[in-house]
Amino acid sequence: MNLFQRPKFISDQDMQRIHEASLYLLENKGIVFKSPKALALLKEHGARVDGEIAYLPQALVEDCLAKVPSSFRVEAVNPDRSVTVGGDLIIHPAGGEVFIKDVEDNRRGEVTLQEFADLQKIYQACDNVNMCGYQPLSPEDVPKKTRGLWCLYESMLYTDKPWLAPMDYSSGADKSRELDMYEIVFGKEFVNSHHVTWSIVCPESPMVYSRFSCESIMEFAGRNQPITLVSAPMSGITAPIHILGIIVQANTETLAGLCLAQCVRPGIPVLPSASLTYGNLKLATWECSSPDTALMLAGAVQMYKEFYHLPARAQTGVTSSKCVDYQAGYETMQSLLLTALMDVDVTSQSAGSLENLLTISFEKTVIDNEVIGRVRRIIQGIDTRKDAFSVDIIMETGHGKDFLMHDSTLDHLRDGWQAEISDWNRYDQWRNSPYPDIEKRANAQVRDILGNARQLLEPSVAKALEKYIAHAEGDNRNGK
């Protein structure tokens, strides 16, 4: 990020007011934590607990905030692929989609594990996607209880970027099993002393952490893995209708989860996510690509980054469109560019997602790899080395002449950003090209990637993982 100044949607005074509003709500309205263990832990650290509600005093909140690091590293099995959250922009896979749209515009559910694995191979091939794993699709040809394990297994087989843990768990025990799989690959010692994944934790808006969310925080933080807090309220539905109001609520819910994580393990990294959405009141659902949503994301990212000096994630680069069309293009760029300019550290959903996070397109994933590259280029900013001012070059070139053969042009011929899948040809070249349709062009790339992908994980480690999952399935059958 070489911007000299980021855009700012909220004044310093109003950021302070949002913080104070959150402190007031945490102390006076309190947060429901549906876990006796979490409540006990918070009480131990100074919270007042009444029934399921914990009232968090200002001192506790500020003490916890002070402990959260502003950056952290997530290790990949290939050390060259490890990422630093709080450094350059990190893009991670989509998550939660249930349909696949193919290049012929057919859309269907009943996704297979093979398709999940294929998508991981595509992430591995996309140079602008920095993490793999997670759960962009939910395969239905594996047992529901071990689906998360199978997803993680396939990610581990075909990718060597940091693996985000899938979201699919039916109990805290499953969360623990996922971490066991990381230990099989990295070794127990390494996992205890490094971050190799993170847990996505979603409070239930307004102001509730389910038992499951509490367990996720306690399990992952307890085992030294960071917590991503995804407060995802919808304005007018699960949050106030005002943009500032939904930001206050998301900020409050995020601070609550952050406190629990710090009580579990002081200093554990916490990554707040801007995942707020404009509530579409006609359909009682979210509208990820409304400009109002973009403003909510920008405001929340500003709070996390600029007020709290925390890293920030955002759910951005998304579209309501059902196909890879003009609308999908402007909506995807709209929030992705805006949040990138806000200096967001991590984005989710920015590659391949359609239909308000319901559908995955392999082709859009490949095209979005370039869209992300465009945004990266923009936030990289302008080269301001002294010779870039080019006064000598202009002096040396005659009035009305060209710069084509100037040494500086020849020397820097390849500096410019180049399109990888966008069409930059002349009309006739484009018309006569094998695939004038960008989605068909992307499909050719998809086929190429899938044809060339190979297993990256050592076979012996893969075997150990298979054995572990088989064992877990046995335990499940025996009701353990």
Added chain:
Amino acid sequence: MNLFQRPKFISDQDMQRIHEASLYLLENKGIVFKSPKALALLKEHGARVDGEIAYLPQALVEDCLAKVPSSFRVEAVNPDRSVTVGGDLIIHPAGGEVFIKDVEDNRRGEVTLQEFADLQKIYQACDNVNMCGYQPLSPEDVPKKTRGLWCLYESMLYTDKPWLAPMDYSSGADKSRELDMYEIVFGKEFVNSHHVTWSIVCPESPMVYSRFSCESIMEFAGRNQPITLVSAPMSGITAPIHILGIIVQANTETLAGLCLAQCVRPGIPVLPSASLTYGNLKLATWECSSPDTALMLAGAVQMYKEFYHLPARAQTGVTSSKCVDYQAGYETMQSLLLTALMDVDVTSQSAGSLENLLTISFEKTVIDNEVIGRVRRIIQGIDTRKDAFSVDIIMETGHGKDFLMHDSTLDHLRDGWQAEISDWNRYDQWRNSPYPDIEKRANAQVRDILGNARQLLEPSVAKALEKYIAHAEGDNRNGK
């Protein structure tokens, strides 16, 4: 614009350096003005003239800069439609395109005056397009020498927003005739004392003002009409390959034209345009939608707005794509959102343009009306009134409950931005809608607009204009 802070791509120190580089070039390399009258005028104001080159000293440049207003008003025949440049974002028509792409993806030239008029009717109907006229298409069924007059005539017939003068002139005399037509509509007195249009003047990069450009500045500034300076160099082709270098050159060329305009009429508004492009060296043409182009635009707008406190125009919201597809979407949003965040005052080409400014799509024009609306919503920012913090609303709503029936939700139900042409429906609703394809949906709107458009200009004034053009054609035939 309610942003508290704009993004900034160039440091204060480097802005100063760009300014100094321009001063150095103006004084030491000089600018070619291919008009003895312009050279004489500049000499009279302190420039050193040698052959066709005027060397502009720092004192002259800074004196001229000090005279340019930071905002100005352009009057429409309907006073409610008049615009203030330097106030809210103003969108003006495309300009220079030669092909039309229809909804069936046929593309052809040989555009008719009827089609030009139809496009004006669409601009009139698009609430986010603030000006009409200009020359988004060049009809070929009217005499070349009076084409500009016929274009202006059709714009005057069907629209009541401010009319930009067409670019199509074969001589300075034609420029004068255009202004005569404004006088027929507004009255001579009014035109002398108000701004009713502006002239687009394009220097020939590097560092040349053609005779025609000089005459345009002298004719329009002389008759109290503002000058828009469109320095449009291509990096590595007609400017240095470095982004900072092309900004230095565009800035220099712009300052030169600004000086001439101020020498003609001190205080005449000058609107610098960021129209720089990344030079596609493979095709020796511009690449309007490269992220490098977006950076050039952002940097130039920052110079004009922040360093010189001038209003700024940018050529933005553009695409290299040949059709209204995913690429067109992300490219259109990419530069439009970025320059809007830079607080640009006026944009050109942001509605309906395809194929690097070669082709017009009526359907894209209608969709871009919404795209512009999205960008307007984002730069409008977040409502920060005290009750927008919503603390009471959150206090009043139970943990895990919803806000659907809260008074604040019902009161502000209609505050949220709503899609006009983007699809926000559920999958089945969309699939079963009359036009799932956004371009076909837009085409239905186009047909509706054209079916309902009517002449807005008083018939007697229209008659007077027709008579004037007939007279001009007679003069042309007689070689006057």
